[in-house]
Amino acid sequence: MPEIVYAVYNSSASVRELIDDNTCAVNSQTCSGEGGIHPPHISCSTAALRAHNALLIFDEVQCGMGRIGKPFAFQEFGVIPDAVTLAKGLGAGVPVGALVAGEKAASAFSPGDHASTFGGNLLAAAAAEVMLTQLKEGTVINNTAARGKELTDGLTLLQREFPDLIIDVRGLGLMQGIELSREAAPFIAASLSKGLLLVGAGPRVIRFVPPLTVTSEDITAMLNILRSAVQDLLQKRN
Secondary structure, rough: OOOOOOOOOOOOHHHHHHHOOOOOEEEEEEOOOOOOOOOOOEEEEEEEEOOOOOOEEEEOOOOOOOOOOOOHHHHOOOOOOOOOEHHHHHHOOOOOOOEEOOOOOOOOOOOOOOOOOOOOHHHHHHHHHHHHHHHHHHHHHHHHHHHHHHHHHHHHHHHHHOOEEEEEEEEEEEEEEEEEOOOOOHHHHHHHOOOOOOOOOEEEEEEEEEOOOHHHHHOOOOOOHHHHHHHHHHHOOO
């Protein structure tokens, strides 16, 4: 789309350089997904935004709704955006999306300004209500935090076992990734052949985004399969 420019992710200097009085908003993932699972340095741009009266919009389609251990991912960083986009986890598998806006951004809209053919779908709204209720009760959040720590510990142990292959472990809660020293695709395929479905986040990153209801047993089984797949591939190459 026209009139859109791109800053370097997590670079405060890059953000400040691009913002001026003609800037409408800065839109960023609260924790990058497709870009390689990189937690943000959110504070880097907020001062510049306020100085130019620009909106701060967070994309939490992937990282929101309990994924990193808070109902909204931005709560982890103490910054409140003017608007946040949601989908995926909001309906717990039922297709649904939402734009949630604070008073400043919401005041620009009046009823009928932005219609949607499928907006207000009853099934999607009911699914979202169930998910939001679960988040409010805290059971899902507590599980995310506990299982996320187990996942971090397990991936860190794998990194110690295979230091030449796994060069970084990063992420938050149940949104984590490992960066490899070589292409990730063969390791994803080898894991799939053993019954573990993984997905990449760039050519050399394997992403881990299990269900928020994942158990300790699931985490252990996943790590064991991944370890076996890595061992098989490394032995073949040697």
